[in-house]
Structure formats: C-alpha cells, structure tokens
Amino acid sequence: MESQTRLDLYTQMVLIRSFEEAILQNYHADKKPLWDIGAGLIPGEMHLSAGQEPVAAGICAHLSANDAITAAHRPHHLAIAHGMDLKSLAAEIFGRQDGLGHGRGGHMHLFDPTIHFSCSGIIAEGFPPALGQAFAFKNKGSDAVVVAVAGEGAANQGAFHESLNLASLWKLPVVFVIEDNDWAISVPKEASTSVVSNATRAAAYAMPGQRIENNSVEEIYKAAGIAIHRARSGQGPTLLEIHTLRLWGHFEGDAQGYRPDLEQVPTHDPIPAYEQQLKQEQILDDQLIQQIRQQANEQVTLAIDYAKASPVPDPSSALEYVFC
Amino acid sequence: MESQTRLDLYTQMVLIRSFEEAILQNYHADKKPLWDIGAGLIPGEMHLSAGQEPVAAGICAHLSANDAITAAHRPHHLAIAHGMDLKSLAAEIFGRQDGLGHGRGGHMHLFDPTIHFSCSGIIAEGFPPALGQAFAFKNKGSDAVVVAVAGEGAANQGAFHESLNLASLWKLPVVFVIEDNDWAISVPKEASTSVVSNATRAAAYAMPGQRIENNSVEEIYKAAGIAIHRARSGQGPTLLEIHTLRLWGHFEGDAQGYRPDLEQVPTHDPIPAYEQQLKQEQILDDQLIQQIRQQANEQVTLAIDYAKASPVPDPSSALEYVFC
Amino acid sequence: MAIIDTTNKVEIKNQTSSSRKLTTAKAIVEGISQQMEADPSVFVLGEDVGAYGGIFSSTTGLLEKFGPKRIIDTPISETAFIGLATGAAVEGMRPIVELMFVDFFGVAMDQIYNHMAKIHYESGGNVKVPTVLMTAVGGGYSDGAQHSQCLWGTFAHLPGMKVVVPSSPYDAKGLIISAIQDDNPVIYMFHKGIMGLPWMVKNPHAIENVPQESYTVPIGKAKVVREGSDLTIVTLSLSVHHCLDVAEEVSKEGIECEVIDLRSLVPLDKTTILNSLAKTGKLIVVDEDYQSFGLSGEIAAIVAETDPRMLKGPMKRVCVPDVPIPYARSLEYAVLPTKERIAEAIRQILL
Amino acid sequence: MAIIDTTNKVEIKNQTSSSRKLTTAKAIVEGISQQMEADPSVFVLGEDVGAYGGIFSSTTGLLEKFGPKRIIDTPISETAFIGLATGAAVEGMRPIVELMFVDFFGVAMDQIYNHMAKIHYESGGNVKVPTVLMTAVGGGYSDGAQHSQCLWGTFAHLPGMKVVVPSSPYDAKGLIISAIQDDNPVIYMFHKGIMGLPWMVKNPHAIENVPQESYTVPIGKAKVVREGSDLTIVTLSLSVHHCLDVAEEVSKEGIECEVIDLRSLVPLDKTTILNSLAKTGKLIVVDEDYQSFGLSGEIAAIVAETDPRMLKGPMKRVCVPDVPIPYARSLEYAVLPTKERIAEAIRQILL
Numbered sequence A, B: 001m002e003s004q005t006r007l008d009l010y011t012q013m014v015l016i017r018s019f020e021e022a023i024l025q026n027y028h029a030d031k032k033p034l035w036d037i038g039a040g041l042i043p044g045e046m047h048l049s050a051g052q053e054p055v056a057a058g059i060c061a062h063l064s065a066n067d068a069i070t071a072a073h074r075p076h077h078l079a080i081a082h083g084m085d086l087k088s089l090a091a092e093i094f095g096r097q098d099g100l101g102h103g104r105g106g107h108m109h110l111f112d113p114t115i116h117f118s119c120s121g122i123i124a125e126g127f128p129p130a131l132g133q134a135f136a137f138k139n140k141g142s143d144a145v146v147v148a149v150a151g152e153g154a155a156n157q158g159a160f161h162e163s164l165n166l167a168s169l170w171k172l173p174v175v176f177v178i179e180d181n182d183w184a185i186s187v188p189k190e191a192s193t194s195v196v197s198n199a200t201r202a203a204a205y206a207m208p209g210q211r212i213e214n215n216s217v218e219e220i221y222k223a224a225g226i227a228i229h230r231a232r233s234g235q236g237p238t239l240l241e242i243h244t245l246r247l248w249g250h251f252e253g254d255a256q257g258y259r260p261d262l263e264q265v266p267t268h269d270p271i272p273a274y275e276q277q278l279k280q281e282q283i284l285d286d287q288l289i290q291q292i293r294q295q296a297n298e299q300v301t302l303a304i305d306y307a308k309a310s311p312v313p314d315p316s317s318a319l320e321y322v323f324c
Numbered sequence C, D: 001m002a003i004i005d006t007t008n009k010v011e012i013k014n015q016t017s018s019s020r021k022l023t024t025a026k027a028i029v030e031g032i033s034q035q036m037e038a039d040p041s042v043f044v045l046g047e048d049v050g051a052y053g054g055i056f057s058s059t060t061g062l063l064e065k066f067g068p069k070r071i072i073d074t075p076i077s078e079t080a081f082i083g084l085a086t087g088a089a090v091e092g093m094r095p096i097v098e099l100m101f102v103d104f105f106g107v108a109m110d111q112i113y114n115h116m117a118k119i120h121y122e123s124g125g126n127v128k129v130p131t132v133l134m135t136a137v138g139g140g141y142s143d144g145a146q147h148s149q150c151l152w153g154t155f156a157h158l159p160g161m162k163v164v165v166p167s168s169p170y171d172a173k174g175l176i177i178s179a180i181q182d183d184n185p186v187i188y189m190f191h192k193g194i195m196g197l198p199w200m201v202k203n204p205h206a207i208e209n210v211p212q213e214s215y216t217v218p219i220g221k222a223k224v225v226r227e228g229s230d231l232t233i234v235t236l237s238l239s240v241h242h243c244l245d246v247a248e249e250v251s252k253e254g255i256e257c258e259v260i261d262l263r264s265l266v267p268l269d270k271t272t273i274l275n276s277l278a279k280t281g282k283l284i285v286v287d288e289d290y291q292s293f294g295l296s297g298e299i300a301a302i303v304a305e306t307d308p309r310m311l312k313g314p315m316k317r318v319c320v321p322d323v324p325i326p327y328a329r330s331l332e333y334a335v336l337p338t339k340e341r342i343a344e345a346i347r348q349i350l351l
C-alpha cells in the first residue's frame, strides 16, 4: 500500500475520533448533576462509533460523492469519512436550524443528498433503501455504488435476508458491510447469531463473502476495494463482515455492566495501534501526528462553534416539511 | 422400506387427492355462468395442493398428534396427512358452523389444537409461531416436534431468516420444509431466489440442509425421518427443500398463461407414478387400488355431506370469539 | 393533461369523442401507462405485476408495452422491494410499488411508515420521496381475516403519506396520475370490488366513461356524488356505490341523502364535509374499515371541534364492528357496511 | 390478590404497612415477578431484557431471580420472537414479550396483528393466545421520529388485542398482573417518562405507594383522577400528570377540571367518559399520539353517537399535530401536548 494512502487512512480516523470526542464532551457537559438524557446542548440518545473508525476510513477511501452510503444508528464515522460537511453534521446533532435536517432529524437521521448519505435508527432497515439507490444508479448507467452498513446484531433481521437476496438476484451495485463489534447493546454475538461469521451467509445469496479480522484498517481497505470494484463493474454485490470494536458504551450513559472485558477494551483502540505501526514504518512521526491531530481539532472546533452559533429552530416552524 | 409403509404413503396421497378433487368440484359447481369468486357453496380463494401430496405423506408419516405443523396458504395436504378430521376440515372450507373455526377461519386459517395444526395466509409468517410451539414443547420436556412448511417463494421473506436463525441458536425442535413447486403465483423460482437450492441456505444458520429431488415420496419420507429424529432427540432444526409440483393453478381460476410447461404438467403427477412403481414392485394391484380409492372416496363423501348439512353460521354470532 | 377536476360538486364529465367505457382496473392501467410514456423515471414493481398483470389487473398489459426493465416482478420480499422504491425515489426515480393486498402491510410497515413517510421531514425537506404505494383493499368475497381489510385508517393516522382511495374509473385514472406526479409518498388504495374484474361480482359502477387523454383529479378534494338536503353520508371506495344505491331507494320515500365521496383521507377535505352538514344537520359515516379509532371518529372530531351544534341528532356509523373479517359469507356480510345496514341507519337517523 | 380496584372514582389506595414507594418501572417488575412466582408458564423474552434489565428497566432484576430459561434475551428479530410468543401461548404458556420501542412495530406488525390478534377469532374460539406484548412509548427527550411515538391509536384500531396504557406505579402493577392473567393478547404500553428512570427527567408522579401484595387493576375501566365540574379532560399515560398539574393551576382561578385517565383503549370505558361529560358539557382530549384518525376522534364519535347535545361548545384536541416527532427540543415541545398547550385549551374552551 502506498504511504500516502496509509497516511490518509490514519488522518481520516483521527478526524472522526476528534469529532466524536468533541461530541462526547459536549453531550455530557451539561447533563449534570441529575443526568437527564433529554437535557443539554445535545439531547437524546447518542451512539458514538469510537473504535469503528477503521471501517469507515477503509471503505470510504474508495468512494466519491457520487456513491451512496446507508448507515444505521451509529453513523458518524461513515458520514465523516464519506465527506459530510462537519458543520452541517454538528449543527444537526445539536438540533439547530443549520443542521442537515434543520434539526428535524438528529444524529440517527442524517440525510445528505449531496453525498447520497442516509441513515436509519431502525435495525437493518437501511438496507432496503440502499437497493433502490443502487437500482437508480444502474438504471442511469452510472457506475456509482452503494455501501450499506449495519451491525452484527442487524444481520439477524429479516431485512438483511430480503435485501441480500434481491441485490444478488438483480446484480445491484451494493456492498453490504456488517460491523461486528461483538455486541448488540448488551447481547453478545453468540447469543444472537447462529453462525460464527456472517461471511458464511453470503453463500445463501450466491455472492462473495469475506470476514476481516482484527479491526485492521488496511485489510478493510483492501477487501472493500475489491468489493467496491466488483459492484462498480457490474458484477453484483458482496458481503463483508468486519470485526471491529465498540470502544465506548452502546450509547452514552450505558454503564456496560454486562461487558466482562470492560477493562481491557481501551487497550484494543485501533488508532494508537495504527499510529504505532505507521511510526515504526516511518510513515508517521510525532510532529506529523501533532499536525494531523491539530488540523482535525481545528476543523472540529469550527464545526462545533458553527453548530452552537446556529439558531435553535423556531417552534412555529415545526410543521414545515411534512409534505413538499 | 417396508411394504406397509409404502402402501400407507400411497393411501395417504390418494386420500388427499380425493378430498381435493371433491373440493375442486364443489368449488366450481355453482360459480357459473358468470364466474364469481365470492359465490357458491365454497367461496373465496382456493389454493389446492394437488401434486404436493408426497410432501405431506412423507413427512407426516413420522408425526403423531402430539407434534405440530404450521402450514401456509396451501394447507390441505398437510392437514389431512397430519390427521385432521375431514368433516371439520370440509365444514370449515364450506364456511359452516361445524367447521374447525365455526366458519370464521376458512381454508387459509385452519386451527386444530387437538393435532397442533395451524396455518396462515401470510407468506412465511407461519414460521415464527412454529418456534414458539417448539419452545413450549422443549420447555415441557416433551419430545414433540414442529414441522414448519412454506413454499419456495416464502424462503425470500424476512421471517424465514429470523426463524431459522433463532431455531438454530436455541436448538429448537423444528423441521423447516420448503416446498419448491417452481412457482410463486406467476413468478418462477429463478426470478425470486438468488440460489439454486434453498438447502444451501442451511449453512447460514449452521444447520443441516438437504434438497430432495423428483417429488419422490420415499425420498421425502427418508429425509424427513432423519430430520424429525434429529429434532426429537434435541439436536436442533433442519432445513429441507423438496422439489415438488403444483399440478393445478396457483388458485382456482388461475389460467396459468405465464406457465410455459403447462401442457406437460399433468404428466408429472406423482400419484400415478407412484402407483405404477408400487404395481411393478407388486405392492399394489388393481384391486387394491380400487379398494384404496373407494375407501378414500367414502371418507371424503361423508365429510362433504357433513359439511353441506352443517348449518350456515348465524349472522348474529359474527362478533363472537373476538375476545375470550 | 386535458381535464382538471376542480369542482367538488357532482362532476360533469367530458363525454368527448375520446372517451370510452373503461373498468377501474383499465383506467388505472391507462393512467400509469400515460405517465410512463411521459416520464422515463416512472417504473412499476411488485409481486406478479409482470406476466400476470397484477392479481387485481392493476398492471395488465404494461409488461408488453414497457418491458421487464420498467415492469418488474419481485420476490415475495415486501420489506426489500418497498424499501427499494424509497431508495430509487430518493435518487430521482418515480416508483409505483404494489403491495398485493393491504393486509400484508405488517411485513413491511417499517419501510412504509418509518422510511418512505418520514424521510422528507427528517431531512428538513432536502430529500423528496415521490413514490406511489398501490394496494388492493376490501372484502366481500370470503377471503378471510388476512385478505379482506381496508385499513386506510391505519395509514391516515400516521403522518407523512397522502392516502388516496378512488371509487370510480374516472377518479381512479385521474388520481393515479396525480399520485405519480406528486412529490410526496402516496398510498393509493383500490377496492377489489370496484376494479371490474371478470372473476368477481361486477359492480355496475365499476365501468364508466373515461377520457382517453391524460388528466388529473386533485388529491385532497372530496366529491359530492349526490346532492340531498335531509342527511349527509360521508363515505369512500366501494361503499360510495352502496350509498348511492340506497340513496336512490330512499329517495322514493322522499328522503334525500347527500353523499360525499372523500376520495382521499390525507389530505381530508373538511370543508366539503362541513358545508354539507351545515345544510343537512344529520351525519352518517359509512366505512368498510374497522369502526373504532378510524375514519368515522375523525369525521366526528372535525364536527365536534368546529361546532357540535351542527349535528341535529346523533351521528350513525356503518363500519366493520371491530372484528376480524370472518370467512363465511353469512358472517362476513353481517359485519360489512351493506346496503341493508346503510338503509337501516338512514331510517334510524331520521326517526 | 389482595386488592381489586373496582372503583372508577379517585382511588383510595391501601396505605397498608406493606406498601412502599416504588417507581413505575419497579412496580411493573414486581407485578411480573409475582406472576412468575405464581405461574410457571409465565416467561419474558425480548432484546436486552436479561443482564441489561430492559432498556427502560421493565425487567430489572428478573434474570437474577428467575434465570436465563425464563428471562430470555433474543436476537434483533422481532418477527421471530414475537411470533415465538404467539406459538408458545397457543401451547399453553404465558409469554411477556417486549418490543423495545413501539416505534419498531413495523418490522413485526404482521405477527402482531395478523396472528397474535386474530388467531382466537379465526379458530372460532378454539385457540387462546394469552400473550402480553410490552412496549415503551412516548417522547420528550429528543429521540427523534423513529423512537418517540405513542401509536396506541394504531393498535386500538385493529381488532383482537386489548390495549392497556398505565399512568402510575399503582396502576402499572395492577394492570400488568391483569394483562398476564388475561387469556387474550394484551399490548401493554408504558411511557418512558413515567418509569422513574434515573437517567431521564423525573416526573414526580412516577413514584408512589404501591402495595407489596399481588393485586389486579381491571382492564377496561377508566379512572377519574380528579373530579371537577367545569370541563372534562380525557387523557392517558404521561399526559395524565400534565393535565393534573394544569388542573391544579387553573383551579386557583376557579376552574375545576375533571380528569379521566383512560388506562385502556380497548376496551374503552365509554360510561365514565359520558358520565363526566353529562356533568361538565365541555370536552378536551389530551393525547400524545398523532391527532388524526386516533383516540381524540373516537371519543368525539362516542359523544356524537350518543348525544351531540352533551357538548355545550366545541371540543378541543391537544395532540401531536400529524407530524413526525422532530428531534430538536424546541420543535419537539412545539408538537407535544405540553402543559402550556393544555392550559391554553382550557382557557379557550371556557371562553
């Protein structure tokens, strides 16, 4: 792999983490002393993707703004890696007028038609619309592809099955990605899934399937490259399962009492690990790291400031946008 | 295989066919000259199972009244082979007070708790309740099993996927049977299913899968025996796909203009074929055939007469049974 | 687009040389066909919409005309293919997706109401979802509890989709064209009993003159299909015809019913309802959907919110009395809004 | 079964030595626990009902007490596990199955309304389906359009299931026990805002004295939670508390509201509603579900069918105005039935 690509992957992951750390901080800043999920600058459920940055970075490196992504309830890493404007993203998370959905959507409902990005809070239900985007792309004769992402818990939903069957049958340009972070809230994979690897399930749809271990951004990058190329060249869908890491709780406020490996979790953080690797291979040094982090922080700070400065939506406009 | 078993399989198939021929005749008898689906002694949609008798006979030979079956919109063969009282069945099809559901259900909604039989008109949605019956059996410590049957079209529904995963995960005593009759109304299997054989899909749930070709009642009997034994002995579910034949239309009134092989269809009828085979092997002769047919006809005639004699449900009782 | 129906009064239909008698099914097909010719982004998908031509003939002949790339048979995977319609619409196409029977909504309701219906709002207006979800409703032919429902109340309760329910060939064509042209998701519910199917009891109103040209009927305008001064009957779909038949009957006794065909539940044309009621003071709602928590309640609420004194006596509801639709004909016709029940309600309300 | 609540008046609760203050969540858990002790056929299944204890604490501690054979975490496969509950009930068990948020009903609605709800009828009464479908409802904490709905109107519209909606710890316990004992399928809908969760704004009414003993509250009887002569407010769930708070406020101005907590929508206690209205002549319905084609309409229809003259002025509806629930707090509180909107309706109705 080229050094620049590796550096880009690293930079992307740092940006995502930087953004989520800022959200994390702002989310918790004003919910105390009586922690109230609905209070504060950022209200509501908050599913952060820390630890899963390799998935987003590795996949989105192969995409352009013409390609589509459908994400789930944990969408920030994919949104950022796919190039979503950080300001509009932040403003939506803060529930402001300049947010992507003018504050109507929130962090589980990010829609950005300029980069064909959407997500859904309903498990696995982002897959069916992905089929439609792929259908439209194919219909137009474009070579754009759709990447449909969901967790390992989602792979036991009916929508998964129906979508993979239809995509294969109609050779739609979709890559299905299962982010296996071992957990669906408190339910471990072995309590939800009758097979060890969801890649096995690809055979049920006569499509290629591959599991990528170790949360390795480079392995993800490679496998995604093949799958996306396959889709782009009209050969149909692929199923990838990526073993990744839920570094934090399911949502903010989750004490994770159910998680036996809780104390070990931070040691598996993929970003320091990749940093170490690239340092050893002399692609990164401390100065460059500082610079990358600082650039990320600056972008993030601008976005957060923008969000905070954006007006709160006018209550009298609540009924706008039900119909065109 | 023992001769008696083979004879029983044949006898069962003849009984089913005899019943369905009587239904067919009564269904069409009084819908003319202006054919009206809602008119006549038997109103409504009518999905007959002619050609699929081997499935029912082969499977149900291994079941007792303690075992359960969940069927789909095409349920008669399974109901009869599982031992449903022909009179109650016929009376329900005629919409009479002495029917299984006192005329509330109809031919797609047959519920017989004495033999743990149910069916549903919604594709693949008979599978989830089957899990619950299996769960209850297991919970009670009984060795009863559930056979859940649906068509090859149904294997692309979400409920199929969810049910197979859960059954495997919890090692429930279920045998899933896909009746592949090549068609889902007018849609051929290759236009609905991304794999050639649904047996392939068993691997997606870490359960054994087998496809049985040629609509062979004996092969079905053998495969079902293994699968049912497996379930009964606590080893969990199996997926069987049985290649069978839709001898008649999807429902009565279906002209089947979409079916290219239409003229050839009757030549594949499994009953004359099995009859021939058993004759050649000297298990059957013309006299015995006559006797079996006659006995079947007598039972069927009694059932149809019973149905016709049963009172039409009193309109004033329409609101009974919404709640207990 | 020759004729725009802007009146909410009894309609004067263009009996031009270009109109001929069509069944509702054929009128729908013609509407779809004309829109498909006019707009290459329109396509149809669903179960048995191709070679079979739609179980209730809503797509007959389209495959032959537009080919399998635009008239697409799907697997029995409603979640996948209805969601596909949403995704294709998001990317600028105009899918018409058929849910064979509305009764099957439960296998795909999340795609319908959490996605198709909500994306426009959640996106703050940035994403449009111009889909038509076409579906068959209604009973009366012993198809049992899972194949005979209307359920328009269920869809009208949930925000984000227009709910269109034609009762005649003319409206069916004009409304399907409006639905396809609409930038919002529209659920279009046709009653099997008005399609004019060769294999079902033929309602004489299921065939009428329909102009050949493309035209629209506006979504959200009810139609006064019969004027009358004694009482107002609010209804829709097949029941419109039952109400008209009964209205003719009782007219012989000097009772004059005004009959309103709602044509859509979302938007609901309150003005037409209230204007009529202001005149008659008596209200019957005839609805083949379940009675409680549905259409009849909504009509009552509109009156109660506006001015309960408009009602000069108790309202009557002729609906399905909160029971799964029974199979046996004797039972099914005991719960359907039959002419007998409508006539009975009329007599009672005028006591 | 110590206390049977047979009154529909303001309840005199047994302040016996055995009662202590419980949150609604703990009251529900206690009710389930007592029924599980009494009846080995009762079990609980759903997502995160085990070690997690239920996302909204509806099953906390049950795993420890009853073990993983009776408190069962499921895959995210609502169609499979809700259907499993139906099948188990058909075979004589009494499952309590949790749908984590009611908003997810669309992925499993067929199992719920075409199977769980209809089998008893279709079987002509030969099969019973004693399930409890327990689910969280409601918004107010910026969870957005797919996690904040009430949707009880949707379930009440479809026949075959009882629809129970408690508003207080006392009722929550008595109603969950009644629901488990009921031989019919019951959907039991608790509002997140009344559970007394440590991580959500605490409603002071979410904690109260609850008897230790097992007791039932009958399904189908509304409760007059405040007597008053000037107007009737019909409401349920969290809104009960908002209405009571506002009623106290306006009482200072001499306005006396009667507040009715419906507690169940199916069966619906018409008598209590009509008795109150006969007294006050003024009606407000406060409902956190979508406004149209729902509860408020049904109440209006009951009045209009009985005697529209009972209404001495227009009815008011304080509901969610047919819009997906917006995320931003400013927008969400503009559409929720807040105390401000309730107070405003009271003032308007008395003009």
Ligand SMILES: Cc1ncc(C[n+]2csc(CCOP(=O)(O)OP(=O)(O)O)c2C)c(N)n1
Residues within 6 Å of the ligand: A073, A074, A121, A122, A123, A150, A151, A152, A153, A154, A155, A179, A181, A183, A184, A185, A246, A250, D047, D076, D078, D100, D104, D107
């Ligand atoms: C249909 C549906 N069921 C349940 C939920 C509640 N829920 C939200 S996230 C989640 C766990 C998802 O696990 P997984 O798919 O592995 O994604 P992860 O959270 O690990 O990223 C659940 C059960 C939901 N949103 N939708």
Ligand SMILES: Cc1ncc(C[n+]2csc(CCOP(=O)(O)OP(=O)(O)O)c2C)c(N)n1
Residues within 6 Å of the ligand: B073, B074, B121, B122, B123, B150, B151, B152, B153, B154, B155, B179, B181, B183, B184, B185, B246, B250, C047, C076, C078, C100, C104, C107
């Ligand atoms: C969820 C759902 N979608 C569609 C239908 C309509 N439908 C009834 S039977 C059928 C075809 C079923 O094909 P298959 O499963 O192969 O069974 P077969 O009729 O061949 O026995 C369809 C689409 C339905 N009943 N339920």
Ligand SMILES: [Mg+2]
Residues within 6 Å of the ligand: A151, A152, A153, A179, A180, A181, A182, A183, A184, A185
């Ligand atoms: Mg996960």
Ligand SMILES: [Mg+2]
Residues within 6 Å of the ligand: B151, B152, B153, B179, B180, B181, B182, B183, B184, B185
């Ligand atoms: Mg088939």
